[in-house]
Every structure is written in structure tokens, then in C-alpha cells.
Amino acid sequence: MKSFVIVFALCIAGAFAGLTDQQIVKLREYKIGCLAETGVSEDVVNKLKVGEAVVFDEKLNCFSACILKKVGIMRPDGSIDEQVARDKLPKDWPQDKVDHVVNACKVQVGKDSCETGGKVLGCLAKTRAIALVN
Incomplete structure (x- = not known):
């Protein structure tokens, strides 16, 4: 897959000069699937997208x-695959x-993979290493 900023499939169009249309479609599929799987509110995900403070509760952690x-x-x-993370930057x-x-x-x-996901995603957001898609 073409190298790109670590991707968190959320919701903002137009900021993806480095992503192919196929990658954006795949990321949207991931977002839809993870929303359904975890039951997190899309409103919470959208707040995260625009940089608003959010509480990483169990649902958002599992979504992450x-x-x-x-x-x-x-x-x-x-566990985190450091090499894949590096490759995606x-x-x-x-x-x-x-x-x-x-x-x-x-x-x-x-304490579990969900909480780890929330912490890692929070870190990626804080370091501005994530890209957001619709």
C-alpha cells in the first residue's frame, strides 16, 4: 500500500493528496465496519475528527x-507493530x-486491546500523525 500518514478512518474530505481513491474507499469501509462493531457514536468520532476534546470511553477505545x-x-x-507504523508514516x-x-x-x-487502541490513537492524534477521511 502506498505510504501515507497513519490513517484513522474518520471524516474529512480533500486532505488526501497522498491517498488513492481505492485507499479512501477502503478506509471508509473500515470506519463503517468499526462503527457498527463497537456502537460508538459517530458524533464522538466526528468531534475527534475536528480536534475537539473527547473522552476515550470503552466504545471509542474499541473503535480505535x-x-x-x-x-x-x-x-x-x-500489540503494536512498530514496523507497520513506521511504514505508514x-x-x-x-x-x-x-x-x-x-x-x-x-x-x-x-489493560486490554481496546484501551491500548484508545491510548495509541490518542497519541497519534496528539502528535498529528493521523489522517482523517469521510
Whole structure:
């Protein structure tokens, strides 16, 4: 898959010069599937999308884990695949920025895979290493 900013399939069009139409379609499918699977409110996901403060409750945590698993950053056992995370960061980022993001986010661990997903996604959002799609 073409290298791109770590993707959290949410909701904003037009910010994806680096993503193909096929990748955007796939990410939308992931979002729809994870919304249905976790029961998280799309309103909460949309708040996260626009940078509003959100509480990472059980549903949002599980949504986060679901998305991260679908894009391959999180393994089925809930651990983070550091190499996949690195591969998904933009190739034009300086190595020190890649290292900062990966090192900061890979150590975010919760009591289960859902909580870990929420912590990792929160970290990725904080470091501005996520892209959002409709």
C-alpha cells in the first residue's frame, strides 16, 4: 500500500493528496465496519475528527483498536507493530519526527486491546500523525 500518514478512518474530505481513491474507499469501509462493531457514536468520532476534546470511553477505545487493527498498526493480540507504523508514516518526514511519533505511541498500553487502541490513537492524534477521511 502506498505510504501515507497513519490513517484513522474518520471524516474529512480533500486532505488526501497522498491517498488513492481505492485507499479512501477502503478506509471508509473500515470506519463503517468499526462503527457498527463497537456502537460508538459517530458524533464522538466526528468531534475527534475536528480536534475537539473527547473522552476515550470503552466504545471509542474499541473503535480505535478496530481501526488500528484493520490498517495493520495493531496486531490481533493488541500489540503494536512498530514496523507497520513506521511504514505508514510519510516518507518525506525527517527520521527524528518518525522516531518521535513511533517511540511516543508504541509504549501506550492499556489493560486490554481496546484501551491500548484508545491510548495509541490518542497519541497519534496528539502528535498529528493521523489522517482523517469521510
